[in-house]
Amino acid sequence: xxxxxxxxxxxxxxxxxxxxxxxxxxxxxxxxxxxxxxxxxxxxxxxxxxxxxxxxxxxxxxxxxxxxxxxxxxxxxxxxxxxxxxxxxxxxxxxxxxxxxxxxxxxxxxxxxxxxxxxxxxxxxxxxxxxxxxxxxxxxxxxxxxxxxxxxxxxxxxxxxxxxxxxxxxxxxxxxxxxxxxxxxxxxxxxxxxxxxxxxxxxxxxxxxxxxxxxxxxxxxxxxxxxxxxxxxxxxxxxxxxxxxxxxxxxxxxxxxxxxxxxxxxxxxxxxxxxxxxxxxxxxxxxxxxxxxxxxxxxxxxxxxxxxxxxxxxxxxxxxxxxxxxxxxxxxxxxxxxxxxxx
Amino acid sequence: xxxxxxxxxxxxxxxxxxxxxxxxxxxxxxxxxxxxxxxxxxxxxxxxxxxxxxxxxxxxxxxxxxxxxxxxxxxxxxxxxxxxxxxxxxxxxxxxxxxxxxxxxxxxxxxxxxxxxxxxxxxxxxxxxxxxxxxxxxxxxxxxxxxxxxxxxxxxxxxxxxxxxxxxxxxxxxxxxxxxxxxxxxxxxxxxxxxxxxxxxxxxxxxxxxxxxxxxxxxxxxxxxxxxxxxxxxxxxxxxxxxxxxxxxxxxxxxxxxxxxxxxxxxxxxxxxxxxxxxxxxxxxxxxxxxxxxxxxxxxxxxxxxxxxxxxxxxxxxxxxxxxxxxxxxxxxxxxxxxxxxx
Numbered sequence: 001x002x003x004x005x006x007x008x009x010x011x012x013x014x015x016x017x018x019x020x021x022x023x024x025x026x027x028x029x030x031x032x033x034x035x036x037x038x039x040x041x042x043x044x045x046x047x048x049x050x051x052x053x054x055x056x057x058x059x060x061x062x063x064x065x066x067x068x069x070x071x072x073x074x075x076x077x078x079x080x081x082x083x084x085x086x087x088x089x090x091x092x093x094x095x096x097x098x099x100x101x102x103x104x105x106x107x108x109x110x111x112x113x114x115x116x117x118x119x120x121x122x123x124x125x126x127x128x129x130x131x132x133x134x135x136x137x138x139x140x141x142x143x144x145x146x147x148x149x150x151x152x153x154x155x156x157x158x159x160x161x162x163x164x165x166x167x168x169x170x171x172x173x174x175x176x177x178x179x180x181x182x183x184x185x186x187x188x189x190x191x192x193x194x195x196x197x198x199x200x201x202x203x204x205x206x207x208x209x210x211x212x213x214x215x216x217x218x219x220x221x222x223x224x225x226x227x228x229x230x231x232x233x234x235x236x237x238x239x240x241x242x243x244x245x246x247x248x249x250x251x252x253x254x255x256x257x258x259x260x261x262x263x264x265x266x267x268x269x270x271x272x273x274x275x276x277x278x279x280x281x282x283x284x285x286x287x288x289x290x291x292x293x294x295x296x297x298x299x300x301x302x303x304x305x306x307x308x309x310x311x312x313x314x315x316x317x318x319x320x321x322x323x324x325x326x327x328x329x330x331x332x333x334x335x336x337x338x339x340x341x342x343x
Numbered sequence: 344x345x346x347x348x349x350x351x352x353x354x355x356x357x358x359x360x361x362x363x364x365x366x367x368x369x370x371x372x373x374x375x376x377x378x379x380x381x382x383x384x385x386x387x388x389x390x391x392x393x394x395x396x397x398x399x400x401x402x403x404x405x406x407x408x409x410x411x412x413x414x415x416x417x418x419x420x421x422x423x424x425x426x427x428x429x430x431x432x433x434x435x436x437x438x439x440x441x442x443x444x445x446x447x448x449x450x451x452x453x454x455x456x457x458x459x460x461x462x463x464x465x466x467x468x469x470x471x472x473x474x475x476x477x478x479x480x481x482x483x484x485x486x487x488x489x490x491x492x493x494x495x496x497x498x499x500x501x502x503x504x505x506x507x508x509x510x511x512x513x514x515x516x517x518x519x520x521x522x523x524x525x526x527x528x529x530x531x532x533x534x535x536x537x538x539x540x541x542x543x544x545x546x547x548x549x550x551x552x553x554x555x556x557x558x559x560x561x562x563x564x565x566x567x568x569x570x571x572x573x574x575x576x577x578x579x580x581x582x583x584x585x586x587x588x589x590x591x592x593x594x595x596x597x598x599x600x601x602x603x604x605x606x607x608x609x610x611x612x613x614x615x616x617x618x619x620x621x622x623x624x625x626x627x628x629x630x631x632x633x634x635x636x637x638x639x640x641x642x643x644x645x646x647x648x649x650x651x652x653x654x655x656x657x658x659x660x661x662x663x664x665x666x667x668x669x670x671x672x673x674x675x676x677x678x679x680x681x682x683x684x685x686x
Contacts, residue, residue, distance in 0.1 A: 138593050148528060151536035185491060185578040193494035193575045216582030220590050232536045233576055235528040237583055239559030244587060247563050250481050251622065255615040265611025272598040272605055279594065 004035040007316050008091040008100040009309070011042030012069040013107025015302045018042055021106065022050040024309025029059040031314075038313065039100060041066050042087040066090040072302050076110030080118075088112055092119040095295050102296035102316035104287065106304045113149055113290060113299065120295035123325055125332035128157045129292030130231065131299060132165055133238055136279045139222030143169055144183075145291065146231035147238045153230035155198040158182070159206065163331050164291040165226035166208050171322040172315060178225035181214035183233060189213065195230060203228075206335050245277050286311025289319060292328070296320055347378040350659050351434040351443040352652070354385030355412040356450025358645045361385055364449060365393040367652025372402040374657075381656065382443060384409050385430040409433035415645050419453030423461075431455055435462040438638050445639035445659035447630065449647045456492055456633060456642065463638035466668055468675035471500045472635030473574065474642060475508055476581055479622045482565030486512055487526075488634065489574035490581045496573035498541040501525070502549065506674050507634040508569035509551050514665040515658060521568035524557040526576060532556065538573060546571075549678050588620050629654025632662060634671070639663055 011018040044065040068083040130146035169178035184192040287300035354361040387408040411426040473489035512521035527535040599609040630643035
């Protein structure tokens with residue numbers, strides 16, 4: 001029997017909370033091992049109402065009330081100050097007190113991020129935590145980090161992102177010796193901006209499997225496991241990628257209805273289109289971990305499906321079980337590259 | 344009758360030079376007005392061989408020999424130093440001497456860019472010239488600048504890009520009062536990195552039609568006419584967009600051949616796919632002007648079709664006729680925002 005493990009799930013996060021979250025939690029709960037438990041955090045009455053419609057009585061799910069909810073469009077910092085009893089804050093406080101080992105939320109990304117850093121604190125050796133997001137590619141998904149936690153970065157931050165991303169790719173995605181690429185504007189080491197030129201030199205000297213610079217066109221090939229960039233560039237391409245599915249749909253809808261031939265073709269190809277949309281639908285993916293905090297915090301897309309919530313919970317479980325934070329601390333100590341050259 | 348106008352075209356630039364370039368030049372030459380002339384610059388023998396196969400005798404096309412060619416994969420700076428008689432250098436020298444009013448090249452982008460800045464010099468009031476590229480959108484194409492001339496930028500540079508892009512959108516694309524957006528990571532003025540936060544304040548105070556911050560997902564909507572960003576981010580999203588067509592093709596090819604139903608569907612929808620590919624095929628677009636040099640220099644994609652070369656020549660003509668450099672100089676003087684706040 002594995003050791004006990006408890007994961008708090010923010011029941012109030014996401015566009016269709018708490019329904020979608022509760023559905024995901026109930027779905028995944030039956031797969032848990034003995035000693036593993038999920039704790040739904042949020043408005044007790046609303047959660048209970050959702051639970052009632054699902055047969056969840058015998059499942060290892062408990063409930064902790066939080067009287068406030070931070071909404072998707074609220075200013076994260078203001079909301080966190082004003083709403084001390086938000087489901088996000090209560091869930092993270094449980095982790096700080098050691099009552100749970102991980103938190104999953106599909107709520108306001110900025111609030112989850114800020115609250116996680118404040119409450120859990122930074123991991124030893126990490127200067128800036130980063131959000132690592134899955135990108136669909138022509139092969140296996142690639143991890144890109146940072147996708148928005150840090151708009152301005154230093155080379156040392158990017159080096160640390162590379163270490164964290166590499167460990168995540170190995171332990172959670174099972175990639176042996178993950179290939180790490182640096183997002184830049186030319187393959188040669190002499191191409192880039194001040195930030196990437198200096199980061200290149202750090203990565204080159206590290207013990208990571210650094211494959212060099214990538215260009216924008218290489219992100220979706222799946223030829224690397226980890227793409228490293230600052231949170232500004234990462235966020236721009238994340239949002240950009242999210243819009244591809246919409247562009248495609250708009251384009252095809254415009255043309256598909258033009259005549260009988262294309263109408264019939266569209267009908268026949270419906271499954272292929274659906275497949276493509278799904279591949280590029282971020283709501284299907286299992287959440288983005290905030291790497292570099294002293295704990296486990298997973299941010300899900302506001303549009304997450306129950307399946308995405310399930311996946312995020314399974315990733316959280318794996319992050320705890322694999323002790324990836326211990327590995328990150330060790331690797332940063334061992335390489336010690338930042339301190340030697342920048343500190 | 345309009346005043347004389349001569350455009351030098353680098354015959355040796357592009358993956359299939361000189362054939363494709365000569366074809367494009369011959370195609371567009373018949374549309375020129377009296378007094379307008381195209382000058383093909385490059386290897387005389389090779390160009391003449393291509394000209395022979397096309398009936399171009401009566402067209403206003405002349406030829407100037409250049410003994411060297413800079414290839415697509417050469418290091419721009421080294422190649423420019425070593426090959427003083429490259430077609431790119433010779434074409435730009437003609438413009439400096441006043442023998443032509445514009446240069447079009449589908450050659451090595453870095454070499455065209457560097458050589459243009461060295462030879463033509465910067466336009467009065469412009470600190471950094473920028474490459475403006477068309478992006479296909481759900482509506483009309485949007486201009487994005489800078490897409491690669493400047494990896495590191497200051498707020499004043501981005502402000503100047505906005506001015507140049509706005510004037511280009513109005514004079515060349517015919518957009519009345521062009522909407523200018525700043526690429527960032529959140530719509531609120533408080534979102535962004537150090538560069539965009541400060542640029543936001545400059546743009547807000549300018550006389551441009553500044554619509555605020557855009558996110559990555561907004562680039563392809565076509566809701567703005569001009570997207571402003573540094574050359575690092577711009578280059579990443581340009582290359583990223585170029586890969587969409589490839590991703591789509593790979594994805595659909597994988598699924599389309601899976602059974603008879605999808606095979607038939609694919610056959611019926613072939614025109615719609617072709618259309619989409621064309622929309623996202625940069626080789627179809629008419630080149631990207633290097634804005635901010637004291638002259639007219641248009642960089643085309645190495646994979647440009649004859650049609651793209653045609654379009655680039657027409658854009659070059661329009662840039663000369665509309666005197667857009669005069670407008671840029673005036674606008675920068677009039678706003679004078681950079682100098683007052685940053686200089």
